[in-house]
Amino acid sequence: MDHNKRSPRIDRRDFLKTTAAAGLALGSRSLVSAAGGTNDLRVALIGGGNQGMVLLESCQKIPNIRITALCDIWEEYRQKYASGRLRTYGYEHNAYTDIHEMLDKEKDRLDAAIVATPDFWHADHAVACLNAGLHVYCEKEMSNTLPNARRIVVAARESGKLLQVGHQRRSNPRYRFTYQKLLRENRLLGRITTATGQWNRSRQDPLTMPARYNMPPERLEKYGFRSMEQFLNWRWYRGLGGGPIVDLGSHQIDIFNWFLGARPASVMASGGTDYYSKDTHEWYDSVMAVFEYPTPDGTVRASYQTITTNGFGGYFELFLGDQGSLEISESSGRGKLYRDIANAPDWGSIVKQGLLREPEEAPRTQAPGVVLDVRETAPPPSYALPVQSTKLYHQPHLENFFDAIRGGVELNCTAEDGYETAVTVLKVNEAVERAGRVLFTPSDFEI
């Protein structure tokens, strides 16, 4: 275990040496944020892997957040790297291998924890943190099993602490605007009948690392992994992750539930390990699912596919109604509405209110008395969303969590919301297994 008690000034000596040469001085973040005083939140980062580092980049951009503890079992690589990165950003912290030791020593000095470990650890980690009196930001998928996801919901209720599930689109300004203003208040799509979504990724070899970073087998085993290969590629293994439908699909199927304001009644799915070796890809490498959603407006059918052999089209969600279509994606800048000109009223007033951009193909103003300016074929109108977000993808969701801790705002994705999505998504794997239609009952969603 490595206690980085030294001040960032000393820890960042390489950086300091070189920057000082350029006539610059470095201060520590605690000095910088001391201005914020008691408003500072002290946060533990549990799991300093890929996503842990992505969340760190967002935290760095949020004022009055101090990451004061780090926990990662991979001392040889991730713990070292993450710790270095924390120091670079001026976060004085202690680094731990085991979460229980971390909580014993640090819980009194912490306000919150971010859990970014593999899915099968979420329940143990989130519950331990909640019971230690911390608010928790728990990465999706809440868990790889429903009983464990339920444990999180119950612990959140019983502890009275906040639990935000990491479905970050729920805080994305573009998604929130689209949901609230365009779909709910103005019903621009008319009656939504259909939704579809995809996340296609190109072929990828399993992750590997140079052998000198290997963990000793005893530590791997202690934390539930058979080998380094399995540890690095946990998402593909039964009992650890849920495969791409859970890893990727969960983000977008969460949007189906949210935007449709409904829970599905059934799902049919087809999938398999069609391409990779079943030894390394226990979960399905491609999955296609069809949900049926009863909504107050009528039935909505929603299809979703994720494939891992070809990235064509990337990732997006589509909502189709009798008056228009919406294409939306977390991917920067991707979001448009299409008006069904035969069936929808004019959207001019919507554009005037600033709720949609002027259609890109807007006809040029015509001279008085002229009815048509004749030109090359004009495409039907499409309207870009007026909301841009210049924040990192996870930043608004983390901000929402921190703001909720300070009071005054509601969480955008509570334990209950995350649980509904977990139920919806985990059923897909069940439907693939049964090669048939699986029904949801209302009680499936209740705890």
Place this chain on the structure above:
Amino acid sequence: MFHVQHAAMATVFEIRGECRDPDVGRQAARAAFAVVDRLEQTLSRFIENSDISRINHLAAGESTIVGYETLQCLQLARLMYGQTAAAFDISLGTGFENLEIVPEEFRVVARAAGVRLDLGAIGKGYAVDRMADVLEDWEVSRALIHAGASSVLALDPKAGEEGWPLTLSEPGHNGRVLAKLSARQCALGASGISKGDHIVNGLVGEPVRSRTAAWVWAPRRVLADLGRRAGVDASAAAVADALSTAFMISSIDAIEAYCQSHDGIEAWILADTFLHFPGTSPLNTG
């Protein structure tokens, strides 16, 4: 031998290497390409939530926090701006000096609105440098890395060879070969205008048309040490990138003087004639 490519930053990144187990080479390359993709998300001005986009949206008096890699690129760009009397300017004349960089806070403050950064002339080189970190972490030491043939970093050559054989040629499909190089542990940057008016002389606010191409090369160590003056981790390819862009703009005298006063830095300019600035280069060019 292994040879792999990856599309990113609107070009193709490529690694050629030699490794006892070519599979290790390919795994290392995959990890290196993942780093490039991450960098593109923070450095590209075309991505709406990149650090660079956020800077480009700042109003006068506003500031934003950037990540470590962005800070590194900005510090390097600031150094090269000073070193080249503003010939190298990632703001393309929109007022780089109006950005205040506060490294201890990772903060960039806009003293005026309208500054528009484009890391096109340094980002690919910086990405190539970070790829080298990954390959070396994997103990892949015999490799040639480049982005779009213009930001090149040569690690060790193949066993038994002197260096990676490279040429500098006149632009165009069958351009005459102007120089032959043998590269090992050095970086090479190339700039040119055959893609159109994409190099802007920020000093006069006009695209460069008087020169066809510029090349800069130097030992990795020399260029990396230069960047370290601004607190930047070893970034030889980024420095070579920046200099080759600057040398499309700097006066011939200034280029001559730069190469004379910076041990090991060598340059070529293709204008009406082909000029070579050997500087005090210890490298052997044929």
